[in-house]
Amino acid sequence: MTVSKRIVLHFPRRLVDRPIVCRLVKDYNLEFNILKAFFTPEEEGLMVLEISGEQKDYDNGIRYLSKTGVRIQSLSQNVIRNEERCTHCGACITICPTGAFELEPSTRRVKFYDEKCLACGLCIKACPPRAMELHF
Amino acid sequence: MAKTIGEINEKIREGKAVVVTAEEIIDIVKQKGVKKASQEVDVVTTGTFSPMCSSGAYLNIGHSKPRMKLGGGRTCLNDVPAYTGLAAIDIYIGATALPDDDPRNRVHPGEFNYGGGHVIEELVAGKDIRLMATGYGTDCYPRKRLETWINIKDLNEAVLFNLRNAYQNYNVAVNLSDRTIYTYMGILKPGLGNANYCSAGQLSPLLNDPYYKTIGIGTKIFLGGGIGFVAWHGTQHNPNVLRSENGVPRRGAGTLSVIGDLKQMKPRWLVGASMLGYGCTITVGIGIPIPILSEEILNYTIVTDDDIFAPVVDYSGAFPQMKSDILGEVSYAQLKSGKIVIQGKEVPTASLSSYPRAVEIAEIIKEWILSEKFLLTEPVAPLPGIESGITFKPLKERPLEE
Numbered sequence: 422m423t424v425s426k427r428i429v430l431h432f433p434r435r436l437v438d439r440p441i442v443c444r445l446v447k448d449y450n451l452e453f454n455i456l457k458a459f460f461t462p463e464e465e466g467l468m469v470l471e472i473s474g475e476q477k478d479y480d481n482g483i484r485y486l487s488k489t490g491v492r493i494q495s496l497s498q499n500v501i502r503n504e505e506r507c508t509h510c511g512a513c514i515t516i517c518p519t520g521a522f523e524l525e526p527s528t529r530r531v532k533f534y535d536e537k538c539l540a541c542g543l544c545i546k547a548c549p550p551r552a553m554e555l556h557f
Numbered sequence: 558m559a560k561t562i563g564e565i566n567e568k569i570r571e572g573k574a575v576v577v578t579a580e581e582i583i584d585i586v587k588q589k590g591v592k593k594a595s596q597e598v599d600v601v602t603t604g605t606f607s608p609m610c611s612s613g614a615y616l617n618i619g620h621s622k623p624r625m626k627l628g629g630g631r632t633c634l635n636d637v638p639a640y641t642g643l644a645a646i647d648i649y650i651g652a653t654a655l656p657d658d659d660p661r662n663r664v665h666p667g668e669f670n671y672g673g674g675h676v677i678e679e680l681v682a683g684k685d686i687r688l689m690a691t692g693y694g695t696d697c698y699p700r701k702r703l704e705t706w707i708n709i710k711d712l713n714e715a716v717l718f719n720l721r722n723a724y725q726n727y728n729v730a731v732n733l734s735d736r737t738i739y740t741y742m743g744i745l746k747p748g749l750g751n752a753n754y755c756s757a758g759q760l761s762p763l764l765n766d767p768y769y770k771t772i773g774i775g776t777k778i779f780l781g782g783g784i785g786f787v788a789w790h791g792t793q794h795n796p797n798v799l800r801s802e803n804g805v806p807r808r809g810a811g812t813l814s815v816i817g818d819l820k821q822m823k824p825r826w827l828v829g830a831s832m833l834g835y836g837c838t839i840t841v842g843i844g845i846p847i848p849i850l851s852e853e854i855l856n857y858t859i860v861t862d863d864d865i866f867a868p869v870v871d872y873s874g875a876f877p878q879m880k881s882d883i884l885g886e887v888s889y890a891q892l893k894s895g896k897i898v899i900q901g902k903e904v905p906t907a908s909l910s911s912y913p914r915a916v917e918i919a920e921i922i923k924e925w926i927l928s929e930k931f932l933l934t935e936p937v938a939p940l941p942g943i944e945s946g947i948t949f950k951p952l953k954e955r956p957l958e959e
Contacts, residue, residue, distance in 0.1 A: 509912075550830050
């Protein structure tokens with residue numbers, strides 16, 4: 422069974438300058454797409470990846486990443502909507518490249534499907550009341 | 558049978574008034590017909606919740622000891638400058654004001670995370686606000702510096718006074734250029750990538766009273782979660798635009814200037830907003846009850862999104878260059894379907910005005926009236942109508958030197 426998952430990797434300072442994710446391709450037969458990355462020498466690094474491949478390879482790859490000391494989070498936790506601040510105007514709907522926002526026709530409220538969210542962050546500054554928040 | 562506002566208020570006091578929202582009235586009239594519905598229904602409530610830049614609040618902060626004249630000096634609230642060109646301790650904070658050290662659009666698009674609209678929201682929420690002022694000092698107002706926390710509950714007056722709100726219809730914004738543009742109508746993607754609109758459509762106050770037959774100066778309204786009043790017609794009020802057969806303007810037309818005690822308003826209905834690459838503003842909740850005085854008035858309130866048309870305007874060319882060209886007209890029903898067709902291309906739509914919040918406002922006024930907390934008012938004077946001859950004039954620039 423093939424899977425495609427989006428994960429967030431936190432690299433501790435000591436691992437920032439090592440080649441780690443490239444081995445997912447070489448040794449674990451996985452494909453990845455870098456959705457976002459922040460690396461500063463001597464500081465913690467962060468990478469958002471979409472990984473696809475066989476479930477068995479995926480599990481082995483994740484085990485390898487954990488062993489190296491990289492902390493792994495699932496992506497959907499990262500962009501969250503502050504329900505108190507959201508006014509359900511809809512400004513985000515056409516901005517999101519993956520269609521994670523949808524208008525519910527009966528109530529005209531904006532639904533946020535976080536499983537579709539890539540955590541690209543485009544909605545954050547596009548939201549007039551700043552209801553979308555990026556959490557690492 | 559025509560009713561008067563006095564008669565409707567009598568029914569409200571007796572708990573017998575029939576009040577429905579501008580959305581509900583559409584189906585009621587479909588079922589019962591105009592004649593029967595106009596006899597049965599007394600009030601139709603409307604609402605809108607949108608960014609409205611020409612908004613602000615004046616405050617009287619109380620005299621310090623020794624006294625200080627803020628007037629003619631400089632005063633900031635949470636680092637956002639307020640207008641001080643008034644008497645000693647009256648100041649006005651406008652929704653679009655920005656802190657001096659905000660980078661604005663120096664790195665484009667600027668974020669505009671905090672401005673006057675946010676100060677007003679925090680003030681209404683009861684948060685302490687940091688006031689820092691400098692003045693020049695006089696014999697009667699000797700103090701030259703003031704740094705203090707202020708809180709809305711301690712102010713003598715805190716009054717929301719908005720110069721232009723509740724636009725009767727508005728443009729649909731698109732971008733024909735080949736780069737993303739950042740406007741007060743939101744982010745517009747190149748090559749007709751999206752279309753943004755900003756009206757509650759069939760629920761919007763002035764679209765339910767297109768000729769201003771019931772809404773006038775002195776009309777009591779829902780403003781920012783509390784009670785307010787129509788103070789005047791808003792700036793750029795322009796009754797003389799193209800209208801449909803039902804009287805509804807097909808362009809931005811009438812506007813309202815509104816006023817109300819900020820102390821009884823709520824932050825849920827006055828929300829500071831940031832428009833990427835454009836600036837700060839405030840999202841204001843306004844709702845107006847329309848007394849059903851006659852069949853004619855009722856007929857105006859049954860307008861639906863299918864009957865209201867808005868112009869599609871290119872914000873990369875026609876709008877900034879003050880050209881009146883439009884790319885066509887679309888109905889709010891089309892806009893709310895999620896896509897419209899412009900120049901043969903299907904374009905996804907988004908709203909900057911919150912329809913669910915507009916519905917909520919219309920429901921709140923309904924509840925206020927039904928619980929006898931809100932009586933209707935007779936306007937003191939009408940808003941300028943078509944007969945006023947008012948038009949919206951461009952600036953006539955005259956060079957200072959020949």
